[in-house]
Amino acid sequence: MDADAIEEGRRRWQARYDAARKRDADFTTLSGDPVEPVYGPRPGDSYEGFERIGWPGEYPFTRGLYPTGYRGRTWTIRQFAGFGNAEQTNERYKMILGNGGGGLSVAFDMPTLMGRDSDDPRSLGEVGHCGVAIDSAADMEVLFKDIPLGDVTTSMTISGPAVPVFCMYLVAAERQGVDPAVLNGTLQTDIFKEYIAQKEWLFQPEPHLRLIGDLMEHCAAGIPAYKPLSVSGYHIREAGSTAAQELAYTLADGFGYVELGLSRGLDVDVFAPGLSFFFDAHVDFFEEIAKFRAARRIWARWMRDVYGAKSEKAQWLRFHTQTAGVSLTAQQPYNNVVRTAVEALAAVLGGTNSLHTNALDETLALPSEQAAEIALRTQQVLMEETGVANVADPLGGSWYVEQLTDRIEADAEKIFEQIKERGLRAHPDGQHPIGPITSGILRGIEDGWFTGEIAESAFRYQQALEKGDKKVVGVNVNTGSVTGDLEILRVSHEVEREQVRLLGERKAGRDDAKVRGALDAMVAAARSGANMIEPMLDAVRAEATLGEICGVLRDEWGVYTEPAGF
Numbered sequence: 001m002d003a004d005a006i007e008e009g010r011r012r013w014q015a016r017y018d019a020a021r022k023r024d025a026d027f028t029t030l031s032g033d034p035v036e037p038v039y040g041p042r043p044g045d046s047y048e049g050f051e052r053i054g055w056p057g058e059y060p061f062t063r064g065l066y067p068t069g070y071r072g073r074t075w076t077i078r079q080f081a082g083f084g085n086a087e088q089t090n091e092r093y094k095m096i097l098g099n100g101g102g103g104l105s106v107a108f109d110m111p112t113l114m115g116r117d118s119d120d121p122r123s124l125g126e127v128g129h130c131g132v133a134i135d136s137a138a139d140m141e142v143l144f145k146d147i148p149l150g151d152v153t154t155s156m157t158i159s160g161p162a163v164p165v166f167c168m169y170l171v172a173a174e175r176q177g178v179d180p181a182v183l184n185g186t187l188q189t190d191i192f193k194e195y196i197a198q199k200e201w202l203f204q205p206e207p208h209l210r211l212i213g214d215l216m217e218h219c220a221a222g223i224p225a226y227k228p229l230s231v232s233g234y235h236i237r238e239a240g241s242t243a244a245q246e247l248a249y250t251l252a253d254g255f256g257y258v259e260l261g262l263s264r265g266l267d268v269d270v271f272a273p274g275l276s277f278f279f280d281a282h283v284d285f286f287e288e289i290a291k292f293r294a295a296r297r298i299w300a301r302w303m304r305d306v307y308g309a310k311s312e313k314a315q316w317l318r319f320h321t322q323t324a325g326v327s328l329t330a331q332q333p334y335n336n337v338v339r340t341a342v343e344a345l346a347a348v349l350g351g352t353n354s355l356h357t358n359a360l361d362e363t364l365a366l367p368s369e370q371a372a373e374i375a376l377r378t379q380q381v382l383m384e385e386t387g388v389a390n391v392a393d394p395l396g397g398s399w400y401v402e403q404l405t406d407r408i409e410a411d412a413e414k415i416f417e418q419i420k421e422r423g424l425r426a427h428p429d430g431q432h433p434i435g436p437i438t439s440g441i442l443r444g445i446e447d448g449w450f451t452g453e454i455a456e457s458a459f460r461y462q463q464a465l466e467k468g469d470k471k472v473v474g475v476n477v478n479t480g481s482v483t484g485d486l487e488i489l490r491v492s493h494e495v496e497r498e499q500v501r502l503l504g505e506r507k508a509g510r511d512d513a514k515v516r517g518a519l520d521a522m523v524a525a526a527r528s529g530a531n532m533i534e535p536m537l538d539a540v541r542a543e544a545t546l547g548e549i550c551g552v553l554r555d556e557w558g559v560y561t562e563p564a565g566f
């Protein structure tokens, strides 16, 4: 790009920056010297390929979504939390909000994630262990007791039974007297990554996609700020993928949901802002920053050029980041604070919109209160002390970071081609039921291609680690240690007994005919093809449990068994 065009862009950015609201904060260095809100080529310099970098707040958004960067608003501190029962978790949420957490993020226990009640024999020993146990709307009410749902943004990490859990959330809001239309938050819902990496599905992909389509329709029509999908690379990366695979599979999954929305006749400019993303911040500092910058650029280009999105919000890739759980070590666990801080810094320099920092004890158990506080304070140290929120995309223009960004983008584009090609193998006539990328994803799930590719990458890394080419402090290098043991949070089995007792009591207090009638109406909607959200809400209002709702749908749609791969 020539110098004049660059200057014109700078003036455009400056006008938008001047007009935008900024935080009332000190934007100088520690020594008191002022810093600019963004840096670019020196006046008079041309820069080849600058249109791919640009200015913050402008297409292709490589440098961030807002002209002000974090001067307008800092990222949301959103710590993923949940354990035991709804009451215990409610207390933890109040601790998080009371200590400066910016939003909530619900971790559910394994039975809930699998759509089973606490009294299901398969739940035995798991209730309240890796997250909070939620059986019905009554639990959801307790979970958010004294937390006004209209005022806080809440993320719920659940995909298989996302839709019934979402209905419980809406009913909890109704019971607080909050109009569901004003709710703002995020539901993970990303079923593609369940088949690709996390493995917490309920049915075959098709009925899941039908439910997701219903949810997208419902939110686009009536809950405009709510994000019904958080398309997730985190679990793909944690399963052992490379950074480029994480990026490409996740964005492809996102394209799949765009195709789903379009196949339902929805307007891309209306529903696309409801798609958000979730990435891992691993420990290779610069590669991660490049990944985040490439993510925004690729998404904006595909949304504009392939899917016809016209509004900026529909071209924006907004993402949450979690530091890499898989990089943490059980050995010398205090070092995990350092890893997490470096990873969090990469997320911030990559322009994350929301961030979770892992606690140092997470390889061993759920975080203790002390470990959870250190994790929270890690973000606050970055935000308040280091000056990183003063300048948008401070690494833009670095030869290294720009080339890494280009390289990761090119790798991702090659992977999109492979996915498309798989779709064509499934539908050689080019007649795709939902869309070409979706066909490729479904084919890749069916024939185990994604899992195979991830396993290859994980294997290569493990070999490098075992040969000592890759090093992890405390594991294969610098193994001597004087640091002591950690105090571990243990969830008492009493939680399970109490939850089962409470569930029994609630079931006994229901109007059984009403529950049955509502479940039957929901199944009728499943058969007729009508949108299932309203009948599901009715079932939830009648205190039908998650296990009951998922159970009748399992009876209707069957369960999914993964193809064996060797």
Ligand SMILES: CC(C)(COP(=O)(O)OP(=O)(O)OC[C@H]1O[C@@H](n2cnc3c(N)ncnc32)[C@H](O)[C@@H]1OP(=O)(O)O)[C@@H](O)C(=O)NCCC(=O)NCCSC(=O)CCC(=O)O
Binding pocket: 066, 068, 069, 070, 071, 072, 073, 074, 076, 078, 080, 103, 105, 153, 155, 157, 184, 185, 186, 225, 227, 230, 234, 276, 277, 278, 318, 319, 320, 322, 325, 353, 354
């Ligand atoms: C979009 C995100 C990413 C973030 O939403 P947030 O509400 O926090 O932030 P946001 O939308 O970026 O910002 C809030 C509002 O401020 C505005 N805003 C932000 N920055 C601005 C700026 N500089 N100038 C002007 N406005 C600005 C935004 O447009 C938005 O307004 P408008 O709303 O008006 O636009 C959302 O989807 C989210 O919260 N995701 C979290 C997902 C999550 O926590 N997942 C946990 C997974 S944990 C997991 O899977 C477990 C893994 C494991 O451990 O196993």
